[in-house]
Amino acid sequence: MPVEIVEGDITTQQVDVIVNAANTSLLGGGGVDGAIHRRGGPEILAECRKLRAGHYGRGLKVGQAVATTAGRLPARWVVHTVGPVWSDTEDRSALLADCHRNSLRVAASLGAVTVAFPAISTGIYRWPLESAAKIALETVTAELAADTSVQTVRFVLFGQQAYTVFRTHLP
Numbered sequence: 001m002p003v004e005i006v007e008g009d010i011t012t013q014q015v016d017v018i019v020n021a022a023n024t025s026l027l028g029g030g031g032v033d034g035a036i037h038r039r040g041g042p043e044i045l046a047e048c049r050k051l052r053a054g055h056y057g058r059g060l061k062v063g064q065a066v067a068t069t070a071g072r073l074p075a076r077w078v079v080h081t082v083g084p085v086w087s088d089t090e091d092r093s094a095l096l097a098d099c100h101r102n103s104l105r106v107a108a109s110l111g112a113v114t115v116a117f118p119a120i121s122t123g124i125y126r127w128p129l130e131s132a133a134k135i136a137l138e139t140v141t142a143e144l145a146a147d148t149s150v151q152t153v154r155f156v157l158f159g160q161q162a163y164t165v166f167r168t169h170l171p
Contacts, residue, residue, distance in 0.1 A: 002144050003137065003153050005170055007163035010156040011039040014074045016112035017067075019103045021120045022080040024059035026052055026066075031123040032158075036078060040071035044078055063098030065106045077110055079103045083121030086128065093135055096121055100139040108148045116154045119162050129162060133169040141171055 010018055010032060021032045026048040028037035037044055047068035052059070060066060065081040081099040084092040099120050107115045117136065121127035140153050157163045 002151060003140060003155070003170060005155050005157065005163065005166045007158075007160060008156050009035075009158070010116055010118050011035050011073055013116040013154065013156055015114040015116045015152075015154065016076050017079050017103075017107040017110065017115045018070060018073055018075045018077075019065075019107075019115060019117045019120070020078050020080045021118050021123070022060065022082055024061070024082050026056065026060055026080055032118045036073070040069075040073045040078065043069050043071035044073075048080070063095040063102060065099065065102040067106050067110060075116070077107075077112065079106045079115075081120065083125055083127070086121065086126040093131070096127065096132065096135045097139040100136050101143055104140065104143045104148065104150055104153070108150050111149055113149060114152045114154070115150055116156050119155070119157055119166070122162065129165045130169070133162075133166045137166070137169050137171060 020036045023029045060082050062082045062084050067077045067079050070078050081103045083099050084095040122132045
């Protein structure tokens with residue numbers, strides 16, 4: 001099956017691409033973003049600073065994706081994407097889908113075959129886990145059905161609750 005669901009630490013995944021749930025600054029933060037920057041080492045931050053000094057001077061927009069080295073992580077690249085903050089009054093589902101779609105497209109452009117995703121936007125950005133799982137799995141499944149070099153996507157989920165919710169929504 002091209003989509004896998006595991007409970008664990010995304011920073012330990014031996015894949016071509018680890019997707020980072022980044023913030024717009026690209027300069028590290030908390031949660032998954034902080035863990036990836038800490039474990040990956042200064043090489044990731046150095047490349048993010050170069051991106052900020054160039055095309056991404058104002059930061060990365062929500063839904064977009066960009067690649068850097070993986071530094072000391074057991075992956076070749078990190079693809080950074082900025083998830084949307086949950087809103088009770090505005091439907092931002094398309095932006096969350098864009099995070100997954102654009103991350104896969106960047107990974108494919110690099111020639112990646114295996115990609116690991118976290119549960120984007122479900123931490124500090126408060127996106128409900130059920131909704132995030134549904135959007136992520138539907139988007140990734142559709143993208144994998146298209147012509148892409150990516151063969152396997154692994155959702156690496158922190159905690160039993162996230163793992164169970166994603167397993168429930170796996171097509």
